[in-house]
Amino acid sequence: MNQPIEKNSSSSKARSISPILTAAELAEIDHEISHAPTRSAVAIDALKIVQKHHRWVSDERLKGLADYLDMSTAELDGIATFYSLIYRKPVGEKVISLCDSVTCWIKGYAQLEQHISRQLGVGLGQTTADNRYTFLPTPCLGACDRAPVMMVGEDTHLDLTEDKINQILAIKGGQEQ
Amino acid sequence: MISKLPLTQNINAARDPVSLDDYQANHGYAAARKAVHQMTPAECLKVVQDSGLRGRGGAGFPTGMKWSFVPMENVSEGHKYLICNADEMEPGTFKDRLLMECDPHQLIEGMILSAWTIQADVAYIFIRHEYHLASKLLQEAIDACYAKGYLGKDIFGSGFNLELYVHSSAGRYICGEETALISSLEGKRANPRAKPPFPQVSGLWGRPTIVNNVETLCNITHILRNGADWYKTLGRGEDHGTKLFGVSGRVNNPGCWELPMGTPIRELIEHHAGGMQAGYKLRGFLPGGASTDFLVEEHLDLAMDYDVIGKAGSRLGTGTMIILDDKTCPVGMTKNLVAFFAQESCGFCTPCRDGLPWSAQVLDDLETGNGIPADLNTLQNQVRFIGAIGNTHCALAPGAMEPLASAMKYFADDFQAHIDGKACPYSTAISSASESAGVN
Numbered sequence: 001m002n003q004p005i006e007k008n009s010s011s012s013k014a015r016s017i018s019p020i021l022t023a024a025e026l027a028e029i030d031h032e033i034s035h036a037p038t039r040s041a042v043a044i045d046a047l048k049i050v051q052k053h054h055r056w057v058s059d060e061r062l063k064g065l066a067d068y069l070d071m072s073t074a075e076l077d078g079i080a081t082f083y084s085l086i087y088r089k090p091v092g093e094k095v096i097s098l099c100d101s102v103t104c105w106i107k108g109y110a111q112l113e114q115h116i117s118r119q120l121g122v123g124l125g126q127t128t129a130d131n132r133y134t135f136l137p138t139p140c141l142g143a144c145d146r147a148p149v150m151m152v153g154e155d156t157h158l159d160l161t162e163d164k165i166n167q168i169l170a171i172k173g174g175q176e177q
Numbered sequence: 178m179i180s181k182l183p184l185t186q187n188i189n190a191a192r193d194p195v196s197l198d199d200y201q202a203n204h205g206y207a208a209a210r211k212a213v214h215q216m217t218p219a220e221c222l223k224v225v226q227d228s229g230l231r232g233r234g235g236a237g238f239p240t241g242m243k244w245s246f247v248p249m250e251n252v253s254e255g256h257k258y259l260i261c262n263a264d265e266m267e268p269g270t271f272k273d274r275l276l277m278e279c280d281p282h283q284l285i286e287g288m289i290l291s292a293w294t295i296q297a298d299v300a301y302i303f304i305r306h307e308y309h310l311a312s313k314l315l316q317e318a319i320d321a322c323y324a325k326g327y328l329g330k331d332i333f334g335s336g337f338n339l340e341l342y343v344h345s346s347a348g349r350y351i352c353g354e355e356t357a358l359i360s361s362l363e364g365k366r367a368n369p370r371a372k373p374p375f376p377q378v379s380g381l382w383g384r385p386t387i388v389n390n391v392e393t394l395c396n397i398t399h400i401l402r403n404g405a406d407w408y409k410t411l412g413r414g415e416d417h418g419t420k421l422f423g424v425s426g427r428v429n430n431p432g433c434w435e436l437p438m439g440t441p442i443r444e445l446i447e448h449h450a451g452g453m454q455a456g457y458k459l460r461g462f463l464p465g466g467a468s469t470d471f472l473v474e475e476h477l478d479l480a481m482d483y484d485v486i487g488k489a490g491s492r493l494g495t496g497t498m499i500i501l502d503d504k505t506c507p508v509g510m511t512k513n514l515v516a517f518f519a520q521e522s523c524g525f526c527t528p529c530r531d532g533l534p535w536s537a538q539v540l541d542d543l544e545t546g547n548g549i550p551a552d553l554n555t556l557q558n559q560v561r562f563i564g565a566i567g568n569t570h571c572a573l574a575p576g577a578m579e580p581l582a583s584a585m586k587y588f589a590d591d592f593q594a595h596i597d598g599k600a601c602p603y604s605t606a607i608s609s610a611s612e613s614a615g616v617n
Binding site: 035036037038040041042043044045047048078079082083084085086097100101102103105106107138139140141142143144145146147151154156 | 265266267268269270271273274305306307308309340342344345346347348349350361363364365366367382423424425426427431432433463467497499500501502505509510513514517520521523
């Protein structure tokens with residue numbers, strides 16, 4: 001906090017705009033920069049924007065983004081790898097986030113985790129061969145009265161049972177085929 | 178007739194969230210309009226101080242006192258910030274989601290009033306990424322307020338300016354710690370900061386900053402609408418106002434209810450949550466999220482007030498209780514809790530970064546039948562060193578030790594049985610409980 005606050009606008013340093021960031025991404029990032037005191041202040045927002053467009057943040061895009069935000073690649077990677085919801089490895093079309101926190105654990109997390117693993121043929125941290133799902137654990141999703149809980153993409157699913165999980169994953173699969 | 182349950186008076190889970198028109202039809206934004214035109218910031222602060230409101234995020238710090246440290250005179254030129262902490266991630270906690278998804282304007286009005294009181298001109302709602310619906314509804318409500326002139330320049334024609342942004346986070350429990358949240362909002366890794374300086378003096382970008390929980394800010398709306406004297410009539414015990422209380426675990430009717438402060442725990446668990454499911458008995462409970470000490474049956478008649486629960490050796494925390502039943506292994510549950518904190522450590526302070534994974538490993542050894550008698554002594558030492566306030570910048574590591582220390586106290590026989598029997602005695606019970614998860 002003792003660092004001097006740089007100016008928002010383009011500094012004397014020439015900024016290379018890597019062609020790896022698309023015009024749509026840059027427009028969204030610029031909108032964030034417009035109400036931030038420094039360019040690097042939007043690092044997390046910008047990583048999320050890039051990820052929204054590509055599902056994950058590759059080394060090339062990370063470097064392009066770091067240049068655009070006047071940061072070193074290492075500094076931005078330090079931020080990207082800190083946050084659990086910034087993916088630095090490819091993920092499938094949808095991420096399955098199964099809550100492994102205390103109430104869901106009491107209500108049968110372990111069995112559901114095994115069930116999903118069996119159904120999809122992947123363990124936690126892995127992506128299905130058809131690239132449809134990446135299976136990850138997540139801390140408490142704030143719906144403990146309806147445990148067990150998971151998210152698939154942006155949708156939250158409550159009161160999970162094995163049957164319900166089969167339905168959710170099959171329906172999702174059906175829509176995407 | 179003023180509602181005795183103000184926070185949820187507009188909330189009906191069966192219908193759409195409260196619109197701006199509906200909100201205004203029930204006195205909405207009248208308090209904000211009145212405050213910016215007719216009350217000085219000092220007058221508003223006095224009302225909040227008199228109300229006795231204590232922060233609803235878990236720590237229970239008096240809100241008026243927190244605000245009183247914000248410099249109001251001779252402040253150097255620049256912004257002051259108000260931040261709403263909507264990073265609800267304390268395991269077992271599911272109350273702020275309800276407030277944001279069902280009545281977003283109540284929160285926005287509370288933020289306008291709070292910003293006016295501390296004279297903040299920029300405000301943020303720092304919300305966890307997973308709360309997509311709440312995020313979207315809040316943004317729509319904020320847009321509606323901008324269109325009416327309730328946010329932005331010259332709000333309510335008063336000359337007061339307030340910009341309000343929603344910042345969606347990117348994960349990590351530590352972001353809920355107020356100085357870590359500030360680091361994250363600056364675009365950095367969410368490492369907590371050493372205090373002092375406190376955020377009220379040097380927070381976001383080194384400027385005066387207040388961080389309050391969603392539910393705290395929602396309370397402000399009603400305190401400034403109806404006054405401190407009215408607010409004090411709401412509690413049943415020594416604390417004032419109402420609070421959202423919740424129960425999760427193997428009870429008949431898990432859920433979240435607004436109840437007067439001071440309501441007995443038994444009333445919450447047995448009446449509202451419907452008591453234990455058939456075939457399960459209550460062994461203990463965490464009164465306010467993962468980082469609070471276990472309490473047991475003898476504490477059921479305690480009033481849900483901050484100091485009452487504190488004197489019993491735990492904390493009211495977020496007020497959302499997690500029930501330990503007699504078929505769930507206390508050691509396994511403690512391992513789940515400590516492993517969560519080990520995973521969520523930001524890694525800055527050594528006792529937390531290296532100590533918590535060690536605790537989790539020892540608990541894993543016990544749970545898998547690999548424990549040795551010396552493990553209990555190791556855990557006690559960890560509680561003493563990792564749990565001491567002041568060995569780490571923030572309260573994450575001490576918070577992690579609360580369930581561990583209390584589990585070893587109340588469930589000592591279970592810890593011993595894991596060592597003596599070289600196995601978890603609940604293994605069968607757990608797998609059968611898991612198998613029945615499908616029908617619960």
